[in-house]
Amino acid sequence: MVDLTINTDVAREILTSFIRSEVTRVGYSRAVVNLSGGLDSALSLVLAVEALGAENVLALCLPYRTSSPDSLEHARLLIDQFQVQSETIDITPMAEPLIQRDPNISNVRKGNILARMRMIVLYDKTETFKGLAIGTSNKTEILLGYSTLWGDMASAINPIGDLYKTQVRQLSRALGVPAPILEKPPSADLWQGQTDEGELGFTYEQVDKLLYLLVDQRYSPQECIEEGFDVAFVNVVIARVRRNQFKRMMPPIAKLSNRTVGYDFLYLRDWGT
Amino acid sequence: MKLNLALAQIATKLGDVEANLEKHIHYIEQAKAQKADLLIFPELSLTGYVLQDLVASVAHKPTDDDPVFRHLLQASHHLDLVVGFVDEDSRHRFYIASAYLSGGKVLHVHHKVYLPTYGLFDEGRFFAWGDSVRSFDTRFGRVGMLICEDFWHASPPYLLWLDGADIMLFSSASPGRGLNDREKLESARWVERVSKAYASMFTSFVVHCNRVGFEDGLLFWGGATVNDPNGELIAQGPYFEEALTLAALDLNQLRRTRARLPLLRDERTALVQKELNRILSRG
Numbered sequence: 001m002v003d004l005t006i007n008t009d010v011a012r013e014i015l016t017s018f019i020r021s022e023v024t025r026v027g028y029s030r031a032v033v034n035l036s037g038g039l040d041s042a043l044s045l046v047l048a049v050e051a052l053g054a055e056n057v058l059a060l061c062l063p064y065r066t067s068s069p070d071s072l073e074h075a076r077l078l079i080d081q082f083q084v085q086s087e088t089i090d091i092t093p094m095a096e097p098l099i100q101r102d103p104n105i106s107n108v109r110k111g112n113i114l115a116r117m118r119m120i121v122l123y124d125k126t127e128t129f130k131g132l133a134i135g136t137s138n139k140t141e142i143l144l145g146y147s148t149l150w151g152d153m154a155s156a157i158n159p160i161g162d163l164y165k166t167q168v169r170q171l172s173r174a175l176g177v178p179a180p181i182l183e184k185p186p187s188a189d190l191w192q193g194q195t196d197e198g199e200l201g202f203t204y205e206q207v208d209k210l211l212y213l214l215v216d217q218r219y220s221p222q223e224c225i226e227e228g229f230d231v232a233f234v235n236v237v238i239a240r241v242r243r244n245q246f247k248r249m250m251p252p253i254a255k256l257s258n259r260t261v262g263y264d265f266l267y268l269r270d271w272g273t
Numbered sequence: 274m275k276l277n278l279a280l281a282q283i284a285t286k287l288g289d290v291e292a293n294l295e296k297h298i299h300y301i302e303q304a305k306a307q308k309a310d311l312l313i314f315p316e317l318s319l320t321g322y323v324l325q326d327l328v329a330s331v332a333h334k335p336t337d338d339d340p341v342f343r344h345l346l347q348a349s350h351h352l353d354l355v356v357g358f359v360d361e362d363s364r365h366r367f368y369i370a371s372a373y374l375s376g377g378k379v380l381h382v383h384h385k386v387y388l389p390t391y392g393l394f395d396e397g398r399f400f401a402w403g404d405s406v407r408s409f410d411t412r413f414g415r416v417g418m419l420i421c422e423d424f425w426h427a428s429p430p431y432l433l434w435l436d437g438a439d440i441m442l443f444s445s446a447s448p449g450r451g452l453n454d455r456e457k458l459e460s461a462r463w464v465e466r467v468s469k470a471y472a473s474m475f476t477s478f479v480v481h482c483n484r485v486g487f488e489d490g491l492l493f494w495g496g497a498t499v500n501d502p503n504g505e506l507i508a509q510g511p512y513f514e515e516a517l518t519l520a521a522l523d524l525n526q527l528r529r530t531r532a533r534l535p536l537l538r539d540e541r542t543a544l545v546q547k548e549l550n551r552i553l554s555r556g
Contacts, residue, residue, distance in 0.1 A: 003453075010457075021487040162490075273289075
């Protein structure tokens with residue numbers, strides 16, 4: 001049986017220390033989090049508050065005209081409970097001119113535009129608030145590529161990127177994220193009625209277990225099938241992981257010289273700190 | 274005989290030897306004030322761990338005229354020191370190294386003999402492999418030093434034991450990994466388990482000093498330990514935070530334990546040699 005349970009005390013200690021260390025070592029003391037009203041950004045916000053203090057965290061709410069009113073309401077619950085500063089900026093007037101240029105625009109294109117518009121606002125606020133952008137992408141979506149490149153994936157540091165969605169839920173519950181956020185179906189809220197699980201075609205519960213075996217435990221696809229996972233499901237997930245590798249990397253640079261960024265110019269980001 | 278041991282599980286600045294030296298001096302002062310005889314720093318304590326292309330620029334030689342070691346050798350007149358650094362040999366090969374300093378002299382330098390180059394580790398790409406495992410004499414008796422992956426293999430501690438080491442000094446820069454529902458990370462549980470096992474099997478003191486702090490997303494977990502010749506944990510540092518952990522080692526325990534449990538006396542080294550020769554000559 002696959003058990004994804006984590007010790008939430010240890011996770012909490014590591015992730016808050018991570019935020020504190022990586023924010024302060026580059027001379028900052030503050031952070032900005034894009035709050036969608038969903039679970040992932042709720043957890044990132046709570047961790048940032050624990051790490052840096054509520055007064056040092058800015059929560060951004062960036063609704064679009066079709067966003068569910070619940071999203072804003074849930075973000076508000078969190079802001080009130082954790083007493084952080086917040087700013088709500090409607091991105092409709094920014095996104096609409098681009099969206100309106102093509103009457104046949106697809107949901108995916110529209111979703112990408114909204115995610116990238118939110119990234120622009122987030123990064124602009126990091127400048128005025130003098131804080132780092134805290135990432136909100138979990139391990140499941142990073143592996144599946146269920147996210148927008150340079151959109152919701154953009155951040156300075158990501159405390160939750162090694163937690164599967166079901167683990168995000170477990171840790172969020174332990175850290176006191178309000179029940180309505182914990183209990184609602186995960187959704188990117190890019191169009192009405194959208195849910196992650198509806199769009200993906202499987203549940204997080206299922207896919208997290210499979211990814212845990214494939215990635216963390218290095219099971220072969222055949223071994224996963226022998227563990228009881230459906231052949232088609234295993235193949236779909238593996239194809240998604242492979243197809244989306246590009247989202248997990250910086251763009252490759254064509255090598256010409258003897259020393260090239262990304263290949264043989266190798267330094268950690270924490271170089272000198 | 275008593276040995277007042279101090280373990281400095283510090284966080285380092287990546288590639289900033291000067292800042293790290295300053296921190297060493299700070300901890301040396303603290304340990305001195307607490308009357309420590311021997312102070313252990315973690316692996317690569319003067320440089321930081323994931324050095325990659327910084328290796329050549331942070332290398333030092335453990336000599337009197339070296340601007341870093343000059344200060345440390347000076348300090349070693351007051352208490353013995355184990356420091357982690359990048360050693361550059363005369364032909365410009367770079368090693369992950371630990372130096373034992375005492376009375377203004379370098380008693381021993383160990384070059385890491387196992388460079389993990391798998392998973393998240395890439396040491397073999399940047400460093401030369403050490404090629405000896407030797408015990409050496411100190412004012413507290415015979416000692417052996419190993420660095421991290423060295424003691425993930427069973428043979429280096431075994432060789433030190435046969436070479437006369439009664440005190441094994443392990444240093445690490447061990448990134449935490451393997452979070453599950455347990456209270457400790459898998460990597461911490463593994464290292465604690467083998468440290469205790471070596472102390473028990475070799476009826477020796479086994480000391481482990483691991484660093485703390487982050488390098489990018491890697492968290493070094495700290496948790497320094499001292500196990501006595503009975504395999505009993507006699508001191509433990511906290512996880513994840515900088516600390517100076519003190520332990521009073523009663524060196525007479527070696528005699529008492531080995532009188533009861535003569536594993537060293539009964540170790541059949543000739544048999545080991547014979548069988549190793551047979552196994553290795555099979556081609």
